[in-house]
Amino acid sequence: MKRIGVFTSGGDAPGMNACIRAVVRTGIHHGLEVVGITKGYQGILDKNFKVMTSHSVSGIIQKGGTILKSARCVEFRTKKGRKQAYKNLKAAGIDGIVAIGGDGTFTGADVFMKEFPDIKFIGCPGTIDNDLYGTDFTIGYDTAINTAMEAIDKIKDTASADARLFFIEVMGRDVGFIALRSAIAAGAETVLLPETKTDIKQLTKTIEAQYKKKEGSSIIVIVAEGEEMGGAVKVAKKVAKKFTALPTRVTILGHVQRGGSPTAAERVNASWMGVEAVRALVAGKKGIMIGVVNNEVVHTPFEKAIKHNREISPTLLDMIEILA
Numbered sequence: 500m501k502r503i504g505v506f507t508s509g510g511d512a513p514g515m516n517a518c519i520r521a522v523v524r525t526g527i528h529h530g531l532e533v534v535g536i537t538k539g540y541q542g543i544l545d546k547n548f549k550v551m552t553s554h555s556v557s558g559i560i561q562k563g564g565t566i567l568k569s570a571r572c573v574e575f576r577t578k579k580g581r582k583q584a585y586k587n588l589k590a591a592g593i594d595g596i597v598a599i600g601g602d603g604t605f606t607g608a609d610v611f612m613k614e615f616p617d618i619k620f621i622g623c624p625g626t627i628d629n630d631l632y633g634t635d636f637t638i639g640y641d642t643a644i645n646t647a648m649e650a651i652d653k654i655k656d657t658a659s660a661d662a663r664l665f666f667i668e669v670m671g672r673d674v675g676f677i678a679l680r681s682a683i684a685a686g687a688e689t690v691l692l693p694e695t696k697t698d699i700k701q702l703t704k705t706i707e708a709q710y711k712k713k714e715g716s717s718i719i720v721i722v723a724e725g726e727e728m729g730g731a732v733k734v735a736k737k738v739a740k741k742f743t744a745l746p747t748r749v750t751i752l753g754h755v756q757r758g759g760s761p762t763a764a765e766r767v768n769a770s771w772m773g774v775e776a777v778r779a780l781v782a783g784k785k786g787i788m789i790g791v792v793n794n795e796v797v798h799t800p801f802e803k804a805i806k807h808n809r810e811i812s813p814t815l816l817d818m819i820e821i822l823a
C-alpha cells in the first residue's frame with residue numbers, strides 16, 4: 500500500500516479535524532502518501548483529491564467542523580455510482596481509505612467493499628450521537644455533551660432568577676446519549692429519551708414532585724430530539740395543560756451542539772483513533788471500525804458497528820431523579 504485516502508462524511512463532529520491530522524501524519528510516518536478527499540463519497544465521484552502534507556494539517560487540532568467538508572451522496576447509493584467511484588480511486592492509485600463518519604458512512608463502505616474488495620476501508624466513528632457499537636465514545640460526543648451542559652448551565656442561571664418550567668431539547672435522532680449525560684452533568688430534574696416511553700401523566704407527576712421538593716423553584720426537563728412524542732415543543736404543550744403552577748419555556752439547542760472547539764478528551768481520542776486506523780491499514784486490515792472500549796483499542800466489523808445499537812445505562816437513568 501502506497502497511497503491512502505481520508506475523508507469525512509455524514510454529520511460533521513468536533514474532533515474530526517484532530518482525526519484527519521492524525522491520519523495524515525501517521526500515514527506519512529509509515530511512508531505512505533495521504534490524499535485528502537473533499538466532501539466524502541461525493542468527493543470520490545468528483546475526483547476531489549489532494550495530496551496532504553504534514554503542514555496541511557497544521558493548526559487544525561483545536562478547530563470544530565472538518566477541513567475536508569462533508570456531504571450526503573445519493574449517487575454513491577447506486578451501483579453505477581460506486582463503479583465510477585472505484586474507477587476514480589484506482590486511477591488515483593488509492594487502495595486504502597480511512598472513512599471518518601457514522602452509520603451511513605460505514606454502510607456505504609461495507610456495500611462498496613463487497614463489490615470491490617481490493618479497496619480497503621477502515622472507519623473512525625465520527626458522530627456526536629455516540630450511536631455506534633464497538634466504542635465507548637464516538638468523535639464529537641464529548642464536546643457535544645459539554646456544549647449542551649454549558650448551554651443548560653446558562654439557562655439555569657436565568658432559571659434561578661425567575662421560576663419557570665424549562666424544556667431543553669438536545670440532539671439525538673435515534674439515541675439519547677447526549678440527553679442522558681448532559682442532564683446528569685447539568686443537574687436537570689428529568690430527561691426524555693428515544694429509548695424510553697414518554698408518559699405525560701408520569702412526567703407531570705415527576706414535575707409536580709420536584710416543584711414541591713424545590714419549594715417552587717424552576718424545573719429543567721431535558722428532551723432528546725428523537726423522543727417518542729416528537730420533541731420538546733410537543734411535550735411542553737401537553738404538560739402545560741396539566742401543570743400550570745409555572746410558566747413554560749422551550750429551548751432547542753440544535754446545531755450549536757455540532758460546533759465548537761473539541762474538548763481535550765475529544766482531541767486525544769480522535770487522534771488515537773486516527774493513528775490506529777492507519778496502523779490497521781498498514782497491517783492489511785479492512786472493513787472494520789476503530790473503537791476504544793475500556794481504554795483499549797477494539798476493531799469491530801462495519802456490519803456489527805452499525806447494527807448493534809448500544810443501550811442506555813439504566814443506572815445513569817435512575818441517577819437523574821435520585822440526584823435531582
Ligand code: F6P
Nearest residue numbers: 510511626627628670671672724
Ligand atoms: O450528527 C447527528 C445529528 O446530530 C442528529 O442527532 C441530528 O438529528 C442530525 O445530526 C441533524 O443533522 P442535519 O441537520 O445535518 O441533518
